[in-house]
Amino acid sequence: MELSHRGPEYREVHEQALERVRSLLDVPRSHEVLFLQGGATGMFGLLPLNLLSTTTSADYVNTGIWSTKAYEAARQVGPVRVAGTGEVNGQFIRVPTAAELSIDPQAAYVHLTSNNTAVGTQFHEVPACGEVPLVVDMSSDIMSKPLDISRFGIIYAGAQKNLGPSGVVIVIVKHDILERCSQKLPDIFRLAAHARANSLLHTPPTFAVYLTRNVLDWLKDQGGVSAMEMRNRKKARRLYETIDASGGFYYSAVEKTSRSVMNIVFRLSSTKLEPVFIERAAQAGLIGLKGHRAVGGIRASIYNVISVEGVERLAQFMNEFMRIYG
Ligand SMILES: *Cc1c(COP(=O)(O)O)cnc(C)c1O
Numbered sequence: 001m002e003l004s005h006r007g008p009e010y011r012e013v014h015e016q017a018l019e020r021v022r023s024l025l026d027v028p029r030s031h032e033v034l035f036l037q038g039g040a041t042g043m044f045g046l047l048p049l050n051l052l053s054t055t056t057s058a059d060y061v062n063t064g065i066w067s068t069k070a071y072e073a074a075r076q077v078g079p080v081r082v083a084g085t086g087e088v089n090g091q092f093i094r095v096p097t098a099a100e101l102s103i104d105p106q107a108a109y110v111h112l113t114s115n116n117t118a119v120g121t122q123f124h125e126v127p128a129c130g131e132v133p134l135v136v137d138m139s140s141d142i143m144s145k146p147l148d149i150s151r152f153g154i155i156y157a158g159a160q161k162n163l164g165p166s167g168v169v170i171v172i173v174k175h176d177i178l179e180r181c182s183q184k185l186p187d188i189f190r191l192a193a194h195a196r197a198n199s200l201l202h203t204p205p206t207f208a209v210y211l212t213r214n215v216l217d218w219l220k221d222q223g224g225v226s227a228m229e230m231r232n233r234k235k236a237r238r239l240y241e242t243i244d245a246s247g248g249f250y251y252s253a254v255e256k257t258s259r260s261v262m263n264i265v266f267r268l269s270s271t272k273l274e275p276v277f278i279e280r281a282a283q284a285g286l287i288g289l290k291g292h293r294a295v296g297g298i299r300a301s302i303y304n305v306i307s308v309e310g311v312e313r314l315a316q317f318m319n320e321f322m323r324i325y326g
Pocket residue numbers: 038039040041042066113115116117137138139140158161
């Protein structure tokens with residue numbers, strides 16, 4: 001950790017990490033890969049700072065907590081519109097279809113959140129946005145499946161859910177968008193300046209990049225993102241089938257076609273039993289199952305690193321819990 005970020009040892013790690021992102025996601029030459037700090041939340045601010053002006057507006061699709069935060073940050077910088085919502089009677093239980101979006105063809109970009117961790121919804125198809133660049137927060141599902149990167153203007157993701165430790169945010173950005181970035185910002189806030197400096201404008205989060213590089217090596221050994229997709233689908237199917245077969249003891253409020261493969265959010269028909277479920281699960285070694293504080297209930301976050309066996313143990317626990325308390 002004391003090694004200089006300009007020294008050969010770190011340079012090798014840095015280049016390998018960038019190269020692994022490129023090769024695992026098949027990033028075309030039209031796009032640049034960046035490692036930045038400030039998390040996904042930092043990007044909520046950097047996006048409008050770089051791409052909005054008083055004369056251009058941006059479209060935001062609102063599908064829950066994170067997209068609301070992204071929208072609120074942009075609103076402080078420039079004009080924004082809501083181009084679609086996943087809200088039904090005050091609850092974010094679905095994602096809108098492409099046909100339900102109303103996109104301003106003049107918008108600087110369309111922003112959406114591909115996977116919504118708190119409510120457990122996910123876009124399973126990338127909506128077509130015409131000529132308007134699509135900007136997607138993939139913090140909670142990056143590297144969980146293959147992507148056609150050429151369809152995106154910007155993809156960004158905090159590493160800490162599917163990729164590595166907190167402290168680094170991965171940005172995949174199309175060159176022509178970099179050219180449009182505001183010139184009025186200090187370099188540290190300009191995406192184009194980071195691209196020109198190969199993400200070494202200043203000291204990068206070296207330890208986070210190093211661990212991310214190691215996780216990307218692991219991912220490659222596992223068979224890459226296609227193998228991850230199969231594994232993730234299998235894991236999610238096992239839990240949703242357990243919920244659907246419980247006769248209402250467990251239920252999911254999320255519309256079936258919008259169900260997340262990463263965050264399985266569900267409730268017990270008896271809410272009194274939810275804390276009991278969480279406590280008994282912890283006693284069985286199954287931890288981190290409490291739902292997001294804004295939503296409640298139960299949430300199984302089954303990111304890439306969670307094994308099929310781990311999910312199987314949870315499914316068996318759920319059936320056993322139902323047998324005792326149902
Ligand atoms: C977790 C999460 C974030 C938060 O990112 P930070 O790196 O903590 O700023 C943002 N967006 C999504 C979709 C997330 O899942």
